[in-house]
Amino acid sequence: MRWKDQILKLTPYQPGKSTDEVKKQYQLERIVKLASNENPSGCSNKVKEAVQNMAKYAIYPDGYATNLRNALSEFLKVKPEQLIFGNGSDEIILIIARALLRPGYNTVMATPTFPQYRHNAIIEGAEIREVPLINGEHDLDGMLNAIDEKTNVVWVCSPNNPTGAYISESKLIAFLQEVPKETLVVLDEAYYEYVVAQDYYNSIRLTENFDNLIVLRTFSKIYGLASFRVGYGVSNANVIRALEPAREPFNVNSFAQVAAIAALGDQEFVQACSEQNRKGLEQFYTFCHDHNLSYTPSQGNFILIDFNVEGNEVFQYLLERGYIVRSGNALGFPTSVRITVGSEEENTGIIGVLKQFLTEKAALS
Ligand SMILES: *Cc1c(COP(=O)(O)O)cnc(C)c1O
Numbered sequence: 001m002r003w004k005d006q007i008l009k010l011t012p013y014q015p016g017k018s019t020d021e022v023k024k025q026y027q028l029e030r031i032v033k034l035a036s037n038e039n040p041s042g043c044s045n046k047v048k049e050a051v052q053n054m055a056k057y058a059i060y061p062d063g064y065a066t067n068l069r070n071a072l073s074e075f076l077k078v079k080p081e082q083l084i085f086g087n088g089s090d091e092i093i094l095i096i097a098r099a100l101l102r103p104g105y106n107t108v109m110a111t112p113t114f115p116q117y118r119h120n121a122i123i124e125g126a127e128i129r130e131v132p133l134i135n136g137e138h139d140l141d142g143m144l145n146a147i148d149e150k151t152n153v154v155w156v157c158s159p160n161n162p163t164g165a166y167i168s169e170s171k172l173i174a175f176l177q178e179v180p181k182e183t184l185v186v187l188d189e190a191y192y193e194y195v196v197a198q199d200y201y202n203s204i205r206l207t208e209n210f211d212n213l214i215v216l217r218t219f220s221k222i223y224g225l226a227s228f229r230v231g232y233g234v235s236n237a238n239v240i241r242a243l244e245p246a247r248e249p250f251n252v253n254s255f256a257q258v259a260a261i262a263a264l265g266d267q268e269f270v271q272a273c274s275e276q277n278r279k280g281l282e283q284f285y286t287f288c289h290d291h292n293l294s295y296t297p298s299q300g301n302f303i304l305i306d307f308n309v310e311g312n313e314v315f316q317y318l319l320e321r322g323y324i325v326r327s328g329n330a331l332g333f334p335t336s337v338r339i340t341v342g343s344e345e346e347n348t349g350i351i352g353v354l355k356q357f358l359t360e361k362a363a364l365s
Pocket of ligand 1: 037087088089090091114157160161188190217218219220226229230231
């Protein structure tokens, strides 16, 4: 068969070990998964109520997600036609790549950052220009320098996964003013609801001033709906209209639409999760300070900690004791691990194991 050359070079997404596998392999009773930035509090109780009463399994979902669209347009104060929905924001990344990237054109992104930008760009055969982070932050000047008349998409992840660093309002606006109008700026804000930085921007309002900006958000992270798969993009109506044909007609299932409406309606839950997350991050900061470990201050619900040893070593040590995290090896930070902020108890637990790791390490050296 005549596969695209680039497809043969890619490997499928490697899911982490399942909790059941880990349980069995290391004969553990309890596993705590702090690897995928999921919400330790689950989701709003309103979601469970809303989804329970859905019985029309044989009926296709609403391909326009009308009710969700209306609820979100009211919530964000944008027009309904400024929204696009995806089977997770992952799918919106795919739709954008599909609509804009192709051989002969290029795309600019930071590195390390969320891997799906690169992955989809490879499939579409576009040239990839990666600009290294500086101290965990996007090098926006470097990214501007990498943009030319053949750049169709520039990806900006703020807060950035896996570092947790954000971009300040003044820096982002200065950047947007310099990006050519023919280049789409994708601002991935999967962790937006966790941000507390005072000099953060209002991205939705920025879409009014910058016609080439699309903001991506998701119900997978703070809203705790990762299993339903629903994310969205906000831009001006022209960008949305151009992207829509690249979207599958029934991409967001009925349960996801109903769940997202219910979740959106419980902002108290969101607020409580955000506050709990700040407290959790403080637990990790204190641990890092006490043990002289460097980390990037995080605006997300995860923290990248540098242990100054092969990241896999810490990963493996934690795994054998029932904690699943992301090894920095896979994330472009070979001596670090990325830990999702869990409940207070989960954080205390993993920090205890990490202290034990450091003590054993010190005794060996
Ligand atoms: C988790 C994540 C996503 C994907 O979220 P889904 O909506 O579940 O597809 C997108 N971008 C970043 C930066 C993420 O961390």
